[in-house]
Amino acid sequence: MSGEAFLFTVFAAMTCFSAIAVVVSQTVVRMAFWLVISLGSTAALFFLANADFVGAAQLLIYVGGTLVLLVFGVMLTASGPYMKIGTSTGETVVAGLIGLLFLFVVFASVSGVNWRQPVTASADNVATGAVGNTLRPLGLSFLGARPESGVLPGEDAAGTGYLLPFEIVSVHLLVVLVGASYLARAKRRAVPVNQVV
Amino acid sequence: MVGETLRNLLMIAWLLPLVGFAVEIFGGFWGSRKSRTAAWLAVGCIASGFLCSASALVIWGNANHWSVLNKQSHHSAGEHGEHDAHGEQGKGGHAAEPAPKAEHGSVSAQGPYVLTAAVEEHAAESHPAGPTVYSGTLYYLARIGSLDISLDYYIDSLTLVMFTMVTFIATCIHLFAMGYMSEELTEEYVDHNAHLSNGHHVHRPGRFYRFFAFLSLFCFSMLGLVLAGNIFQVFIFWELVGICSFLLIGFYTERKSASNAANKAFIMNRVGDFGFLIGLMVVWTFFGTFRFGETVDEKGTVVQAGLFQLIQRDETGNVVRDAESGEVIIGAHDAALTPGNSRKTIPYALLVVAGLGVFAGCVGKSAQFPLQTWLPDAMEGPTPVSALVHSATMVAAGVYLVGRFYPMFVQEVLLTIAYVGCITLFMAATIAVVATDIKKVLAYSTISQLGYMMLGLGVFGWGAGLFHLVTHAFFKSLMFLCSGSVIYGCHHEQEMPKMGGLWRKMPITAFTMLIGVIAISGLAIPGLVSWSTIFAFSGFFSKDAVVATSLAFVKANPSHFLLFLMPLLTAGITAFYMFRLWFYTFAGQPRDHHVYDHCHESPLIMTIPLMVLSVLAAFCAIGGEQGKLYLMLTGDQPAHVAHGVAAAAGGITLPGHDAIHAVHNQAGTLALIAAVSGTLIAWVLYGTNMVNVAEMKRQLAGLHGFLANKWHFDELYDGLFMQPAHIVGKFCSWIDRTVFDGIIHGSAKVVLFVSKWDRLFDENLVDGFVNLLGTSTFAVGRSLRVVQTGRLRQYVMFIVVGVVALFAILFTTFPG
Amino acid sequence: MMFAAQSIAEFFSFLGGWQYVVAAVIHAVLLVHVFALSPFAFIWLERKVSGRIQDRLGPTRVGGLFGWLQSLADGIKLVQKEDLCPQAADSMLFRSAPYVVCVASFAAFMVLPFSHGWVAVAADCGLFIILAILSLEVFGIIMAGYSSGSKWSLFGGMREAAQMVSYEIPLAICALVPIVAAGSLNLGEIGGMQRGWFGYWFLFHDPFTFVAFFVYFVVATASCKRAPFDLAEAESELVGGFHTEYSGMRWSYFFMGEYASMFAVCGIASILFLGGWNTGIGPIDDALYAARNAGADGTGSPALGYLANVLGVFVFVSKASFGVFVQVWLRWTLPRLRIDQVMTTCLKYLVPISCFLFLGAILWPLALVTTLGRTTWTSGPLGELVAEEVRENQVTRSLSAADVGGVAVRAAEGVVEKELVR
Amino acid sequence: MAADLNAYLLVGAVLFVCGVVCMATKRNGIGVLMGVELVLNGANVNFVAFSRYTDLGLDGQVFSLFVIVLAAAEAAVALAIALNFYNNHLTIDVDRANKLKG
Incomplete structure (x- = not known):
């Protein structure tokens, strides 16, 4: 068992355990806590997989941004401290069983597939982003150039680079932000009737 | 230039009343029913029209050097030869002479309207050889195939005299009406002659402004009729005049009698207009143009010759006919002279049918036998209406059209016209003898006098x-x-038996009325020297003619x-x-003291028009036939009557001017004696x-009844x-109801x-199927x-279960 | 040999696959020990500075030179205190929240270089990672505030969350301004580029970086919830904010985290703007640089290179500590803002200002190219140094990486040429 | 456990299934959102793993970046919807959002 495998095992276990804890937790903030652990561990897995930029993005955007947003949501929508909205036991059991079944199905299919030969880390494939620092090639690909494929900008940008998707995602994000802030504006509040927890 | 000026002046005179009408109707005068603004507007319009017309007349006279008026006798024997000489020119088509062509070029360069005849040339010769006519087109309404529907003008001396006469009389009557209709200047007018079903009188807002609006519209229509340059345009304004007459007769629309009279006038006019339309169709079919x-x-x-140029006459006044077929030749003898018109027949x-058709329209409009019954009923309208519409203008339009056409x-x-006029004048006069309603007497008198005019025209006395x-x-x-003044003074009492001795109460009215009576009766003081010095009022001269x-x-x-x-x-x-x-x-x-006591002279605004008119009536x-009016009127008379025909035409021998002149004294004497x-x-x-009139009436009860019942014409029409x-209708109704x-x-x-x-099929089968579909869905x-x-x-x-199931199926189906 | 290694992981390469694990453990232990102590120093510093500012002596009783034992005494006191957990609290979250804060703060040092090559993880996107990790701290604070079951805590936590999430934006944008000048996210490379006279520091690179430094410092102060932006604690209104219910060591963890992140942001500032471990005096820097290189490639004494690095660490820590000192100074100088003023300052002023700075920094080289014909206004060695650094990196990396850089440079040149033609 | 492709995929699978079960069992709307995040994250793990261990290369990382960005966008909008829902119904229980049930 190599060091990398050890670290992988640790983080994978943390990831899975926290994910299951998310499912099991009853209060939302605990769920959020476990989710943070899970996503953080996932980020560590990304680092292990030499995807350091993705891992950093995961940390910054997911954990630092999205989850804070979620916790905000929790607090803004909480009608009492440590609010719990329970699920019936039967439902939980059924969901759990089906989840297990699903997990089995996924396991079976994942292990049943004969994937292409794994690429091992070598000096040759560092530049492809398979191994090593990927920041520069990622940035270039977002600018429409794929140096590792030997394509310069303007030569065959449409087929290789990610300039257009990058722009689309940027605009999409802007639109979403505007839309979300519009949606979430404080508006009239419903008359509190039959408040049921 | 003269034509243009005349055209513009007459157009102003013609359109001003229309403007007045529009302003009066849409100008919001209903907001102030006590205001005389509308009336003054109408008076202003028509008075300005009169000024324009009068100046047009003067301009026309200047253009013709007034010479036409100074000629003492254009039918004297000495000048007869000269007439013949010019007759040669006339029969060649006065419009088609080569000489005026050059004139055309210079004049027409200024616009689309033209002098159709050589004006100056003929005027310089000091007497006309044919009508001096200014004609042209004002506005094209539509062009249907080869049919031009246009607004034309046709200006000759008749037009001008009519314009001046109509606008002048209309001005007087407008002024008079301002006094007469003053009762309408109220918010709450009580109509004592109209009853509601509960026996109450009708209460309504005054309609002063509306009356004057209608009057203005009428003046517009009448002037348009006179100015019209084609027979179709005449027809349009003919109908417009009819509409105005309808509106004015039925002005007291709440009165049953008034609305009935309006309907009657309108419908009887339609009978004549039907003939008019037939005449129009014949004209259009064979002549291809409506223009004069x-x-x-x-x-x-x-481009195209007018109607009056297309019909050619020979020396006898007869139309020119084809030697072989006997059909009338349309167009010139020499086709080259009228380009654009091939010779037709x-x-x-x-x-004859065309002439009779057009005359039928005139019969309706001028209330000639047998369509005369509407006019007495039309007296239901306000008296100014009767004065304007039913004496001076609209009914005269029929006579005018005969003259124009x-x-x-x-x-x-023409013979038919003469006989119709003859019958009418006698019949109406006899009825007038027994009528007791002051306006009815005048109405029948009008019919009778119109008959005189028709007779005069029919016996070739155009002038x-x-x-x-x-x-x-x-x-x-x-x-x-005057009768309006009496009625106004007697508080709408129209029955003569209730009047009497009114001259003491209303001297001006009585005096002016007397002038009118003398004028219409044709009384005269025989002159000492010659006929030209006879002292007589206007009626004598014209009737004598x-x-x-x-x-x-x-x-x-x-x-x-x-x-x-x-007529005698x-x-x-x-x-x-x-x-x-x-x-x-x-x-x-005084016979009825109640009427007499409350009677009073009319205000100045009503009596001044009376005085002005009485001067003119007198x-x-x-000067009679040597007078200015006659000469002016006949200045542009049709070519074939201009020089007096003495020939046999169509089996009738026509008298020439000389023959008429010869019998003048004789006829005048006889007429004076009769009068x-x-x-x-x-x-x-x-x-x-x-003499006890009542006793006499009783003794002649049969005749009196016959006359009082208007020769039973209403009954006759009822029966016929x-x-x-x-x-x-009953039969049709029966067929309708049974068959x-x-x-x-x-x-x-x-x-x-x-x-x-x-329904059974639908409800069970179709609906069942559809319902089955619906219910199953x-x-x-x-x-x-x-x-x-x-x-x-x-x-x-569900999604998860679905995925799991899918995978399960996949795994079992494709193991490994 | 030991001194020749560029990093600890390299040093333990004989362990095969386990070298990273060992390196990580050693790093962690080192960091924790160093930075568990540094807060004590900073706490002492704060006490003394505040005392001086308030015209008093500060701690003197406990002993030591200038009473430096005071922090130790505090530490002992805190350790001894009972670890309380309120009944209304969500105990699991309540107990774990301080660790989250602590971990988030200390993990930032993982990618923070202290001297040339002296960094735990020489990540290419080091700045990005450090910002990401620092942003995690807010989560622990929210959890602490929420799980305490106290409204003061909840308010404090919410305020802190709002404040930190908002200030992260200008913080990141201001950090990007010198990045634009440097062309790299690698903190080690950025530090190396500023070698030479202090005129080559990015602070003086162009007017935008100059302004950006001050904005960055303000924002960094706020994101460390230091006064005058300490609304999360706000003793006067919220008792103690999110840590109202905490006591003992758990309470002290928050403060360790706070001082650690203070040091971290100041360290970032010193690397980005103030030349990092470079002294700012040209000859000395060059000499140190040469010594390090010589020690690394074996041409010179490794010990000398090591010494040069130690000097670099000293310089770096001094710069960062000065930043911390300024923050302490600010705390006792400026009054506290209202929470709405804090948010207004950030969203209405700092964000637009930083955006403008960022835009200016992007357009600056273009403007210089069109006017002066070069990318820096000082014709000095900065541009050359950048190129040299890039070249150096290319050498140390694989060949294909060199190709990458070349292609990128060529592509960039092509773009610039096109722009110029236009 | 070796750090190879299948190991990553299994981690991704666990995350995925946990997310789905989370979505299926949590009545709190925010909890459902968290489930969605888990699911997306599971997918991300797979992308990165493929990027690392196959010749997919950089594209996997690019994809996972896009996924992260879109997840952030989705979270913002979903949260806004949840807030609106809470404003209108005074609860965040998704089971009560059944006005359109058949």
Whole structure:
């Protein structure tokens, strides 16, 4: 068992355990806590997989941004401290069983597939982003150039680079932000009737 | 240039009343029903129109060097040869002469309208060889195929005189109406002659402004009729005049009698207009144009000859006919002279039909026999209306049209016109003798005088008929206004038996009325030196002209002696009933003290028009046939009557000017004798108490009844048209109710039966199928509804289960 | 040999696959020990500075030179205190929240270089990672505030969350301004580029970086919830904010985290703007640089290179500590803002200003190219140094990486040429 | 456990299934959102793993970046919707959002 495998095992276990804890937790903030652990561990897995930029993005955007947003949501929508909205036991059991079944199905299919030969880390494939620092090639690909494929900008940008998707995602994000802030504006509040927890 | 000026002036005079009408109707005067603004506006419009017309007349005279008026006698024997010389030119088509062509070029360069005749050239020769006419097109309304519907103008001396006369009389009447209609200046007008079903009087807002709006519209229509340059345009304004007449007669629309009278006038006019339309169709079919004058394009080239140029006359005044077929030749003898018009012909009979058709329209409009009954009923309208519409203008329009369309009438038509006029004048006069309503007397008198005009025209006295038209317009409108003044003063009392001795109360009215009566009666003081110095009022001269013409005609055609006897006799009757009216009303002792006591002289605004008109009624025709009016009127008379024909035409021998002149003294004397005797009888019967009129009425009860019932014409029409129509209607109704309704009911039953079966089929089979579809869909949806729990989480679960199931199927189906 | 290694992981390469694990453990232990102590120093510093600012002596009783034992005494006191957990609290979250804060703060040092090559993880996107990790701290604070079951804590936590999430934006954008000048996210490379006279520091690179430094410092102060932006604690209104219910060591963890992140942001500032471990005096820097290189490639004494690095660490820590000192100074100088003022300052002023700075920094080289014909206004060695650094990296990396850089440079040149033609 | 492709995929699978079960069992709307995040994250793990261990290369990382960005966008909008829902119904229980049930 190599060091990398050890670290992988640790983080994978943390990831899975926290994910299951998310499912099991009853209060939302605990769920959020476990989710943070899970996503953080996932980020560590990304680092292990030499995807350091993705891992950093995961940390910054997911954990630092999205989850804070979620916790905000929790607090803004909480009608009492440590609010719990329970699920019936039967439902939980059924969901759990089906989840297990699903997990089995996924396991079976994942292990049943004969994937292409794994690429091992070598000096040759560092530049492809398979191994090593990927920041520069990622940035270039977002600018429409794929140096590792030997394509310069303007030569065959449409087929290789990610300039257009990058722009689309940027605009999409802007639109979403505007839309979300519009949606979430404080508006009239419903008359509190039959408040049921 | 003269034509242009005349055109512009007359257009202003013509359109001003329309502007007035628009402003009065849409100007919001209903907001102030006590304001006279509308009336002043109308007066202003029509007075300005008069000024324009008068200046147009002066300009016309200047253009013709007034020479036409200074000529003492253009039918003297010495000048006869000269006439013939010019007759040569005339028959070649006065519009088609080569010489005026050059004139055309210079004039027409300024615009689309043209001088159609060589004006200056003829005027310089000091007497006309044909009408001096200014014609052209104002506006193209539409072009349907080769048919131009356009607004044209046709200006000659007749147009100008008519314009001046109409606008002047209308101005007077407008002023008079301002006083007469002043009762309408209120928010709450009580109409004592109109009753509601509960017996109350009608209360309504005053309609002062509306009255003047209608008057303005009428003036516009009448002037448009006079100005019209084509027969279709005449027809348009003819109908417009009819509409205005309808509106004005029915002005007191709440009164049953008024609305009935309006309907009657309108419908009877339609009868005549039907003939008019037939005439129009014939004209259009064979002549291809409606225009009186010729159509000239911008270069001055004659594109199409007018109606009056198309009909050619020979020296006898007869139309030119084809030697072989006997059909009338349309167009010039020499085709080269009228470019754009190939030589055509029209059957003579159809030309007669066209003439009779147009004359039928005139019969309706001028209330001639047999369509005369509407006019007395039309007296239901306000008296200014009667004065303007039913004495001076609208009814005169029929006579005017006969005069205007004269070149198109052939001898047979003219004879018919003469006889119709003859019958009318006698019949109406006799009825007037027994009428007691002051306006009815005047109405019948109007019919009678219109008959005189028709007679004059019919016996080839073009100038005489129209002369009488103008003089009659003055004195008859004067008398109507006087009667209006009486009615106004007596608080809407119109029955003469209730009046009497009114001259003490209303001297101005009585005096002016007397002038009018003398004028219409044709009284005169025989002159000492010659006829030209005779002192007489206008009626004498014009009636003398008509009677003289008819006498000459009868002398030439003895078989038509009635055409002289009747007017002569009627001249006496006229004097009788007119003086009867005057004596009845103004002289003697008051018969109804209630009326007499409350009676008063009219205000100044009503009496001033009376005085002005009385002066004109007395002196407008001074000089007789050598007078200015006559000469002006006949300045542009149709070519074939201009120089006096003495020839046989269509089996009738026509008198020439000389023949008429020869019998002038004779006819005048006879007419004067008749008038004086009529006057004396009237004086004896009504001016003195020598004869008991009531006793006389009783003794002559049969005749009186016959006359009082208007020769039973209403009954006659009732029996001739109404009853048969009722019978036919009843029969049609029976057929409708039994046969057609039976068929329809039967088919309805069949349809009902079929539809019952269809309904069964529909409800059970079709609906059943559709409902089955619907219910099954509904049931499926209902059963599937439970799946849609609305629970997000269950949906997720379903997805997972679905995926698992899918994979399970995959794994079992493709193991490994 | 030991001194020749560029990093600890390299040093333990004989362990095979386990070298990273060992390196990580050693790093962690080192960091924790160093930075568990540094807060004590900073706490002492704070006490003394505040005392001086308030015209008093500060801690003197406990002993030591200038009373430096005070922090130790505090530490002992805190350790001894009972670890309380309120009944209304969500105990699991309540107990774990301080660790989250602590971990987030200390993990930032993982990619923070202290001297040339002296960094735990020489990540290419080091700045990005450090910003990401620092942003995690807010989560622990929210959890602490929420799980305490106290409204003061909840308010404090919410305020802190809002404040930190908002200030992260200008913080990141201001950090990007010198990045634009440097062309790299690698903190080690950025530090190396500023070698030479202090005129080559990115602070003086162009007017935008100059302004950006001050904005960055303000924002960094706020994101460390230091006064005058300490609304999360706000003793006067919220008792103690999110840590109202905490006591003992758990309470002290928050403060360790706070001082650690203070040091971290100041360290970032010193690397980005103030030349990092470079002294700012040209000859000395060059000499140190040469010594390090010589020690690394074996041409010179490794010990000398090591010494040069130690000097670099000293310089770096001094710069960062000065930043911390300024923050302490600010705390006792400026009054506290209202929470709405804090948010207004950030969203209405700092964000637009930083955006403008960022835009200016992007357009600056273009403007210089069109006017002066070069990318820096100082014709000095900065541009050359950048190129040299890039070249150096290319050498140390694989060949294909060199190709990458070349392609990128060529592509960039092509773009610039096109722009110029336009 | 070796750090190879299958190991990553299994981790991704666990995350995925946990997310799905989370979505299926949590009545709190925010909890459902968290489930969604887990699912997306599971997918991300797979992308990165493929990027690392196959010749997919950089594209996997690019994809996972896009996924992260889109997840952030999705979270913002979903949260806004949840807030609106809470404003209108005074609860965040998704089971009560069944006005459109059949």
